[in-house]
Amino acid sequence: MGMAAADLQFHVLAVDDCLIDRKLIERLFRISSCQVTTVDSGSKALEFLGLQELDQNQPCVSPSNQQEVEVNLIITDYCMPGMTGYDLLKKIKESSSLRNIPVVIMSSENVPSRISRCLEEGAEEFFLKPVRLSDVNKLRPHMMKTKCKSLPQQEAEKMVTKPKQESIEIANVQSQAQEPQQQTESETVQQQQKSQANNNNNKRKAMEENLSPDRTRPRYSSGLTAV
Amino acid sequence: MESVNQLQRKLADYTSSLYNENFLDEQFIQLQQLADESNPDFVVEVVSLFFEDSDRLLNELTKALNQPNVDFKKVDAHVHQLKGSSSSIGALRVQKICIAFRNYCEQQIVEGCLKCLQQVKNEYTLVKNKLETLFKLEKQLVDAGGSLPVV
Numbered sequence: 001m002g003m004a005a006a007d008l009q010f011h012v013l014a015v016d017d018c019l020i021d022r023k024l025i026e027r028l029f030r031i032s033s034c035q036v037t038t039v040d041s042g043s044k045a046l047e048f049l050g051l052q053e054l055d056q057n058q059p060c061v062s063p064s065n066q067q068e069v070e071v072n073l074i075i076t077d078y079c080m081p082g083m084t085g086y087d088l089l090k091k092i093k094e095s096s097s098l099r100n101i102p103v104v105i106m107s108s109e110n111v112p113s114r115i116s117r118c119l120e121e122g123a124e125e126f127f128l129k130p131v132r133l134s135d136v137n138k139l140r141p142h143m144m145k146t147k148c149k150s151l152p153q154q155e156a157e158k159m160v161t162k163p164k165q166e167s168i169e170i171a172n173v174q175s176q177a178q179e180p181q182q183q184t185e186s187e188t189v190q191q192q193q194k195s196q197a198n199n200n201n202n203k204r205k206a207m208e209e210n211l212s213p214d215r216t217r218p219r220y221s222s223g224l225t226a227v
Numbered sequence: 228m229e230s231v232n233q234l235q236r237k238l239a240d241y242t243s244s245l246y247n248e249n250f251l252d253e254q255f256i257q258l259q260q261l262a263d264e265s266n267p268d269f270v271v272e273v274v275s276l277f278f279e280d281s282d283r284l285l286n287e288l289t290k291a292l293n294q295p296n297v298d299f300k301k302v303d304a305h306v307h308q309l310k311g312s313s314s315s316i317g318a319l320r321v322q323k324i325c326i327a328f329r330n331y332c333e334q335q336i337v338e339g340c341l342k343c344l345q346q347v348k349n350e351y352t353l354v355k356n357k358l359e360t361l362f363k364l365e366k367q368l369v370d371a372g373g374s375l376p377v378v
Contacts, residue, residue: 020273020277132257
């Protein structure tokens with residue numbers, strides 16, 4: 001018997017103190033067909049996950065809540081007042097019931113020591129903000145790990161082979177290729193705008209990260225060691 | 228009344244100028260790509276949040292820098308937030324000034340901070356006006372029966 005559509009949907013918990021970034025992250029994952037829960041602090045994230053802090057030292061697990069909530073990915077900002085993303089990551093990895101949930105850290109600052117510390121603590125990825133749709137698409141394999149554990153073999157295989165939704169840019173290019181049409185004047189202008197904006201963005205990132213303007217921004221994953 | 232073609236041309240030229248003059252960067256295009264039939268007002272909603280957030284932060288910064296003893300840690304935290312939100316919507320010029328602003332915070336130079344505050348206020352006002360004009364042009368085009376270009 002097939003599983004309900006809701007069961008096949010990934011559930012993402014997004015943690016960020018900035019409302020704009022919460023909206024962005026929520027939209028990015030919704031477009032990627034995920035269910036999203038957003039919270040504005042690490043402590044609220046732990047509460048949602050059923051890992052409340054009774055005092056500063058001893059976390060307390062609430063088993064009833066634990067079974068109700070299935071989260072396939074936690075994506076959190078690094079720099080937040082009170083509990084940082086790194087603190088949240090540590091608490092999750094210290095919990096026997098939560099440690100298998102993949103955690104992704106986001107930050108607007110490219111600090112190598114911060115990146116390596118998060119990856120060493122067990123973060124799956126470290127993304128520089130603003131997060132893009134292409135970044136979100138990289139996270140499907142990590143979410144698959146949690147789904148595959150709870151799904152029958154056949155269902156898991158179906159999900160793995162199911163073509164994942166690519167970024168909107170790619171979808172547009174494909175549809176244009178399928179229906180060859182004359183390019184309108186406004187489309188040409190848009191392409192020029194896009195390339196101009198791309199160039200500006202790379203320069204901006206390079207300026208901020210002391211990179212050559214020709215290089216695109218770095219992406220960090222657990223496969224890399226930042227020095 | 229302007230024709231749909233004229234309005235489309237006007238919108239395309241205006242949008243192009245925002246990128247050429249570095250008011251916006253590629254992140255704004257990313258933002259536009261997140262809007263669809265289910266959420267057509269996504270960009271306007273996010274940009275409105277940016278306006279609210281920036282107004283609040285600029286007020287906080289003005290207060291903080293007018294204190295006899297400036298709390299640079301507090302100032303830096305506000306600038307960090309402003310830099311983050313401007314980066315998230317693609318307001319490039321605001322973001323660039325925030326980077327310089329944070330350097331002055333780190334060095335605890337009040338004059339530099341005040342100078343950057345004035346610059347960031349000016350740039351924010353400019354980009355706010357530009358984005359409001361952009362949204363007006365888009366509305367005019369839709370009201371005239373045209374459709375917004377697919378990003």
